[in-house]
Amino acid sequence: MSDIIYSTMKNSEEIEFLRDRRSFNYSFNKVTMDSLEKHFRLKDSLYLLAKKEERFVAFCSIDRGWWEENFFFIREILVDPDFHKRGIGEKLMSMCIEHAKNCGTVGVVTETDFVNIPMQKLCEKLGFTKWENPQWKEGITYKLIF
Numbered sequence: 163m164s165d166i167i168y169s170t171m172k173n174s175e176e177i178e179f180l181r182d183r184r185s186f187n188y189s190f191n192k193v194t195m196d197s198l199e200k201h202f203r204l205k206d207s208l209y210l211l212a213k214k215e216e217r218f219v220a221f222c223s224i225d226r227g228w229w230e231e232n233f234f235f236i237r238e239i240l241v242d243p244d245f246h247k248r249g250i251g252e253k254l255m256s257m258c259i260e261h262a263k264n265c266g267t268v269g270v271v272t273e274t275d276f277v278n279i280p281m282q283k284l285c286e287k288l289g290f291t292k293w294e295n296p297q298w299k300e301g302i303t304y305k306l307i308f
């Protein structure tokens with residue numbers, strides 16, 4: 163959509179704009195906000211914000227905070243319910259994947275709940291496959307190897 167502006171967060175104060183944003187039963191609560199602030203400081207983190215004028219539309223972040231060597235982790239993605247199913251989530255995730263490629267990584271990882279069908283379908287559409295994660299069994303881990 164041409165009226166949606168995509169930008170990159172340049173400093174950690176901008177993260178505050180995300181607080182308590184929600185979509186389905188997912189929200190940017192204190193735990194998520196603290197995690198976003200912590201991972202923003204890592205080298206090569208990319209925090210993408212989508213807005214329509216001053217209104218929040220969507221957010222997606224990727225960073226190096228994954229335990230396997232040279233993988234990036236898509237830590238958060240959230241699209242405001244008024245903007246679902248317009249290709250915004252797919253666009254943001256694609257931008258994060260492209261960023262990881264440009265940084266010379268091996269691949270990208272992300273995690274989601276067993277019940278989160280929209281996120282599972284989105285990952286599969288972008289070429290991710292399910293990965294047996296020895297460290298996390300409470301949901302599905304997806305990997306995209308370049």
Ligand SMILES: CC(C)(COP(=O)(O)OP(=O)(O)OC[C@H]1O[C@@H](n2cnc3c(N)ncnc32)[C@H](O)[C@@H]1OP(=O)(O)O)[C@@H](O)C(=O)NCCC(=O)NCCS
Pocket residue numbers: 185186188238239240241242245246247248249250251252253273274275278279280281283284285287
């Ligand atoms: C998952 C989420 C980010 C998708 O965002 P979106 O902008 O609505 O998704 P898009 O319009 O880009 O859809 C791209 C693909 O995702 C899948 N998808 C998106 N919404 C879906 C839904 N409600 N049901 C099934 N598949 C869905 C489809 O494969 C879709 O491709 P298609 O349109 O060709 O069918 C959004 O539903 C969301 O914000 N969910 C709540 C937050 C969340 O769960 N984050 C992930 C935590 S791990």
